[in-house]
Structure formats: structure tokens, C-alpha cells
Amino acid sequence: MNKNKNKWLSLLCDYGLLVVLILIILIVSLLSKEFMTVDNMTNILRQSAVIGIMAIGVTVVILAGHIDLSIGSTVSLAGVIVMSFVNNYKMDWTGMILAILAGGLVGLVNGLIIAVINGRTCDSFIITFGMQTAVAAVALIYSGGKYMSGTGGGVHSLLGKGYLPIFFFLFFAVVLFLVMRYTPFGRTVYFMGANTKAAKMSGVNIKFYTTMLFVIAGVMASTASVILSSRVNAASPTSGKGYELDAIAAVVVGGTSLTGGKGGIFKTVLGVVIIGVLGNALNVMNVTTYPQMIIRGFIIIIAVVLDVSGNKLKNSGVN
Amino acid sequence: MESYALEMIDIVKNFPGVKALDNVTLKVKKGEVHAIIGENGAGKSTLMKVLNGVYQADSGSIRIEGQEVKIGNINTAKSLGISFVFQEINLVPTLSVVENFYLGELLKNKFHMIDWHTMTRNVKEALEKINFTLDPKRRVLELTVAEKQMIEIARAVSRNAKIIVMDEPTSSLSENEVEKLFAIIRTLREQGITIIYISHKLDEIFEICDAATVIRDGKTIETRRVKDYTEDLMIEQMVGRSVTMEFPQRTSKPGEVIFSAADICRKNKIYHVDLELRRGEVLGLAGLVGAGRTELCETIIGAEKMEAGEIRIFGKKTKISNTRQAKHNSIGMVTEERKETGLALDFSVKQNIVITNLPKVAWKGIWLNAGKEDRAAGEYIEELNIKTPGMNQKTMFLSGGNQQKVVIAKWLFSDVDILILDEPTRGIDVGAKFEIYQLINKLAEQGKAILMISSEMNEIIGMSDRIIVMHNGHKKGELEKDMISAENVMRLAVDTEEE
Numbered sequence: 060m061n062k063n064k065n066k067w068l069s070l071l072c073d074y075g076l077l078v079v080l081i082l083i084i085l086i087v088s089l090l091s092k093e094f095m096t097v098d099n100m101t102n103i104l105r106q107s108a109v110i111g112i113m114a115i116g117v118t119v120v121i122l123a124g125h126i127d128l129s130i131g132s133t134v135s136l137a138g139v140i141v142m143s144f145v146n147n148y149k150m151d152w153t154g155m156i157l158a159i160l161a162g163g164l165v166g167l168v169n170g171l172i173i174a175v176i177n178g179r180t181c182d183s184f185i186i187t188f189g190m191q192t193a194v195a196a197v198a199l200i201y202s203g204g205k206y207m208s209g210t211g212g213g214v215h216s217l218l219g220k221g222y223l224p225i226f227f228f229l230f231f232a233v234v235l236f237l238v239m240r241y242t243p244f245g246r247t248v249y250f251m252g253a254n255t256k257a258a259k260m261s262g263v264n265i266k267f268y269t270t271m272l273f274v275i276a277g278v279m280a281s282t283a284s285v286i287l288s289s290r291v292n293a294a295s296p297t298s299g300k301g302y303e304l305d306a307i308a309a310v311v312v313g314g315t316s317l318t319g320g321k322g323g324i325f326k327t328v329l330g331v332v333i334i335g336v337l338g339n340a341l342n343v344m345n346v347t348t349y350p351q352m353i354i355r356g357f358i359i360i361i362a363v364v365l366d367v368s369g370n371k372l373k374n375s376g377v378n
Numbered sequence: 379m380e381s382y383a384l385e386m387i388d389i390v391k392n393f394p395g396v397k398a399l400d401n402v403t404l405k406v407k408k409g410e411v412h413a414i415i416g417e418n419g420a421g422k423s424t425l426m427k428v429l430n431g432v433y434q435a436d437s438g439s440i441r442i443e444g445q446e447v448k449i450g451n452i453n454t455a456k457s458l459g460i461s462f463v464f465q466e467i468n469l470v471p472t473l474s475v476v477e478n479f480y481l482g483e484l485l486k487n488k489f490h491m492i493d494w495h496t497m498t499r500n501v502k503e504a505l506e507k508i509n510f511t512l513d514p515k516r517r518v519l520e521l522t523v524a525e526k527q528m529i530e531i532a533r534a535v536s537r538n539a540k541i542i543v544m545d546e547p548t549s550s551l552s553e554n555e556v557e558k559l560f561a562i563i564r565t566l567r568e569q570g571i572t573i574i575y576i577s578h579k580l581d582e583i584f585e586i587c588d589a590a591t592v593i594r595d596g597k598t599i600e601t602r603r604v605k606d607y608t609e610d611l612m613i614e615q616m617v618g619r620s621v622t623m624e625f626p627q628r629t630s631k632p633g634e635v636i637f638s639a640a641d642i643c644r645k646n647k648i649y650h651v652d653l654e655l656r657r658g659e660v661l662g663l664a665g666l667v668g669a670g671r672t673e674l675c676e677t678i679i680g681a682e683k684m685e686a687g688e689i690r691i692f693g694k695k696t697k698i699s700n701t702r703q704a705k706h707n708s709i710g711m712v713t714e715e716r717k718e719t720g721l722a723l724d725f726s727v728k729q730n731i732v733i734t735n736l737p738k739v740a741w742k743g744i745w746l747n748a749g750k751e752d753r754a755a756g757e758y759i760e761e762l763n764i765k766t767p768g769m770n771q772k773t774m775f776l777s778g779g780n781q782q783k784v785v786i787a788k789w790l791f792s793d794v795d796i797l798i799l800d801e802p803t804r805g806i807d808v809g810a811k812f813e814i815y816q817l818i819n820k821l822a823e824q825g826k827a828i829l830m831i832s833s834e835m836n837e838i839i840g841m842s843d844r845i846i847v848m849h850n851g852h853k854k855g856e857l858e859k860d861m862i863s864a865e866n867v868m869r870l871a872v873d874t875e876e877e
Contacts, residue, residue, distance in 0.1 A: 246736055247733070262701045262702045
């Protein structure tokens, strides 16, 4: 009896948010006719794609027990890089490649610093926070602080069209899902997150892995930025400001633990969709911006509470 | 008739499964320096924890200057005039000497502000009382270990301590500092303060102590005046027993040398250690706690930086700068703290076993194959007789012995030839211990070279083909099979001569 109750509780902690998502969809679709339309649903996914790509990238970092706060600034930087090449030189491919490499470079610097000092979560928090400020400034210097409106043309302008952002989001999600679940690399990242010292003593090259994680997060952020700049056909040196928190919120809401080792890409996709649907639902119901922010804030807090209490339950009860 | 400052009579303390103290009696005369000696785990620390109220004795009585007392916690001990100077210094590093002196009871002046002036003057006086000069405004983290000890001692004296317990006070002091400490101890003795001196260093005991009590296996062996003791007698009493525990027999003969390390140094920890390891042998690494055995092994596997030295594996000079390189060169280490550094407790038995060699259970080394993982894990669970409801059970739910087997299985799975075992049976019940011994023998018979750290005298004598004894980061000596005895190991492990 008690055992059964625990089982239900732990299921609720695992999939509670999915239930919440379905409830939101049901209620709002009853209240509003515009909500449950193909157009609106596609729109939600299109809007979520950029945060989504960032979120799956940072999921990998979080699974290993680290955090990356610099990805928002990376979005800003990569955006102005690609847009400047498209506008000024009509070199869309060069621009896109350089933008993505810039993201990789930011990740590399993050990763190397944290690897060299054998940093733990709190260290990566501060280091990537510093990086966030520095990279934001680089974006401002590079662009001269100017907003860039796209003059169009080339492959770059196509990437954000129609279903393509959704396609890219799902594509990268599937790839990273497979990498994390079925490759030695992915398994090692999980193990690192669960117990870094044990991973080290098991012969894992922690420095190499730490570096790679941040490179992945950086590349995913700059890729997201290329798609974003195409979709809105513009770039601003502050376009990614605050995006890192939206991405991390999606990871947490999805149920990946900030302490590392637990969670996954699929959960993050779920988290991205929940936050997207919730925002849209609130819009449809004419809830204004500030109350929306309160609701979003509480969703994140509830997600963490569920995660922590769910773990306690599992480690005490069942078995 | 002389009076006793402290009497602990027939103290018994049981922990689940062990009798840590079995009718220990300690009688310390007023104003003497009294040594307590014994092997690792003989019961010295437990006895002191009974004295300071951390543990409550199951039976027995404590008398201070003839008065029977109950010591419920450390504050009672303090108010009875008993002070402790521990190996780990109990000072707050970021605060000044003065603040540490008055920690939690800062003096206030008439304006209810902190009275720095009076406090600083008092601290100066207290330090002078033990003939020690130091600026009381300095922060503790700038001080040497010796200076910190002096502060602890001065603090104890200023609080009218009648008995000061010093636990391994010289373990990290230089020769010069030891002399200073001894001078202070003599000053204290003249002032009529009783000192209980716990140490492994017999020469110090002969120099500074008046009486000594030997404790072994939780029992008092004897108390004598130090002048009536000889070094040999002390060692004999510390070791005492003949080794009675049964260890499984091993048939393997040591083969060729597959690992050798020369002149290994690690900053402030390990100094010029050489060792050779043969196929099919168990090399014991003995020494007292803090001798640098774990530190040496961490250096060998690249977990800590090696300052100097050369490692040869299968005769080939090899550079190992991280644990991954160690693994690729066929070295694995089963760590002492299996929950901290051996296992991911949240992960299953299976996932923990295969982590050391994931490509082996992956298609083309890149795509994990669930079937292969299951087979590999199943094989080791059976071979090592790991008791678990299933391979998908989280390791946190396993018993200590079975957890240890999982850690060993990890290294067998990665097929290392050189296996380092750091305290392989610590915290494991007797039945599981025997199984681990059998497993070690089996591995040696399969041709693995095993380096085993152990603080249990029986175990290291019963299991080793050869023993290296360490002391203070140095290799103190090496004992071939026919020279192995508890006395010989202990003689090398305790510091009886200058290095």
C-alpha cells in the first residue's frame, strides 16, 4: 500500500510536468478556439526552436554537473558576426561558419579554464558568468553597438523560413539524444555528473571531457543564433541577452537535475515545449507580460522542488 | 603516596560488530607526561573520545583527582580542566589569534563593543606563560602548524587546564619545532599540568615521557615508568599476539617485474620512493596512518602531480600524467573511499562495472550495445559473487563488501595487469573480507601484480609476498617473505631513528 503510494509519487515527480503540459493544453483549448490550431502550434515550436537548440546544448553541460551562463552572449556575438558578413560582403557561408566557430571558441575558452583549475559547479557558474560579460562586450565592439537589419539574400536567409527552425531543433535534439544515450562519450558525461571523483579514478580524462562539454554548448548556442538571425532577418549585439536563463529554465523544467548525472535531452525537449506552450497559452488568454513572468518564475521553482523531493523519495522509499 | 590526576577504570565501548574498548584502564599521575601507545586502531582515539565526551562509555568510570565524573560532552570535559590538542587543528584559519583564543566568548568593554585591548593583552600573557612569542593579531592561516599548536596549548593553559591531551603533536613538525614543543611540555610539567601524550614515535616517548601505557586490541597491556621500558619491549607489547586469523593460501609464485618506479617524489608528500612489482605477487604497503601510502599510489596513477621520478611498465619507460594514461598502461586503483571515489552510487551495478572500458561493450567502440553490457556485467557479478537483486540495482543499496567487489570488477573489466588496492577490506564484515582475500589470491594466480595498502597488521602480514614500509613519505624499508613479521613491520613503521 505504502509502496504503491511511493511509486505513484515518484512517477508524479518524473512526469508531473508532462501532466501539467497536457492539462494546460486541454484547459486553454477549451477556453480559446485560436489555441488548438495547426498554425498556432507550429508558431509555438518555431518560437521555441532557438531557445530549444541552446537548451539541448547546455543540457550536456548540466548533466556533467556544470553550468554555462555565457551562451546568451554567444547568441548575440554569433548573430552580429553572421549578419555583418551577409550584409557587407554577401558571404553568407563564411559568415555562418565563422559565427558557429566563434561559439565553439567561447566554449573552448570556458572549458579550458574550468578544466585547468579542476573547477566544480560553483566555479563554472562564476567563470561563465564572467565570460558572459566579456563576450557581450565583444559583440558590442564588433558591431559598434548597432542594430543590423538584414539586407537579405543567400542561404542564410532561408534557414529561418517555415518549418526549418523546427526541423533543426528536432534534428539536433535527436543527434544529441543518441550521442548521450548510446555512445561511450555520453555515458561518461553522465558518470562524471554523478560522481566526478569516481570518474577520475576510473580513468576518465576529466579535463578533456570538461572542455568538450563547453564547446558543445557554445556551438549549439551559435547555431541557434544563426537560425534566429535568419528568422527575424536582423541581429543586434544584445539579441541573446537573458536567453541563457530561458534555456536553463527549460532544462530544469524538463527535469534534468542541476547537480548533474540525472536527466536527458528528451526531457529538455519536453521542457522547451512546456515553456513555449505555457507562454503562448498565457498570451492567448490575454495575460500581460508581468504576471506571465511571475507564473514562469514559479514554474521553474516548482520544477526544482519536484526534482529534489523526488530524489529523496527514490533514495529512501522504494527498495 | 602520589595522587592520580586522571583515572579511567574498566572502560568498555562497543560499536556494532566490534568491541572497540574492552576494559581499558588508564591511570595518570598528577604532573606527569604520560604516553599512550598502540597500533592503528588499537583504541587510543576511541579512549580519548570517551574522555572528551564525544562517545559515552558502555561501562566503567572516570575519576579526576579522585572525584568520579560523568563527561557528557566536550564542554563538560573543558569545565573539568581537560583540554585537547588534536592532529587536526581546531582553529578558524581566517580569524586572528586573538579571535581564536576567545572564539564564541569575545570580551566586551563598557560600551558593549569588543574589547580588543584587554583580549590582546591577555593572549600575550598566555603565550608568555608557555615561553612563546607571537603577534596575537596575526591571522591563523599565516601560521605554521607548530605555531598553531602552541596557540592551542596556550589557550588550554589560559583556561586553567589541568590535563592536556596531545594527539600526535609532532606529526608535522620539523626537528627544531619538536625541540621547542618539548621545552614547552617541560614548562607545563613544572607548573603541575598533567599531559597525556599520544604518539607513534618511540624515541620521543623515551625523551619526554615519564610513564607509558600500551594499548592493543582495545585492551590495556601494561603501564610502566618509561625508564623501566625498552624499545623492544614496547614494540613487542604493541604487536603482541601471534597472527591467528586464517588467510587463504595462494599457490602463485612471483614472476617477472612488470612495474617499477624509481625515485618517485610528490611535493611535500612523497620523497624518493622506489618500488618493483612482479607478476603474480601481492606487495604490501605498510605504514602508520599518514605515512604517505595512498599519496604514493595517487602519484603513480597520475591522479596527483609527480614532481620527479621514473615509471617503467613491462620494462618500458612510461609517462603517466593522468588517470586515463594509467588505465591505458594497465594500472588501476581501487580507492579507500569507495563511496566517494570508487562508485557513482546513483548508477547501477552494471553501469559502474563497464565505465572503465565502455568501447569494449560498444559496436565498433562507438555505439553502446545493451546486450554486451548485460553479458559483461553478468559475468563479473557471477565471477565475483556480487550479491545484488539484479545488475540494474543502484550501487548505493549494496552492502560494503559487495560495493567493494563492484569496484574491483570495474578494473577486472578494463583488464589491467597492475592493480592497486587501498585498504581493500575497510568497513567490510568478516565473511566478505575472506571472500576479498580469496579474490586477491585468484587475481595474483591469474598473473596480475597487486599492490595492497593496508593498516591492518594481520591482513598485510597474512596476504603479502613482500612488504614495503613507509614513514613520513619515505620508504623506510622492504621486507622479503622470510623477514615478514609484525615486529619487523612495526619497527620500521614507528620512527625510532633519525632519517
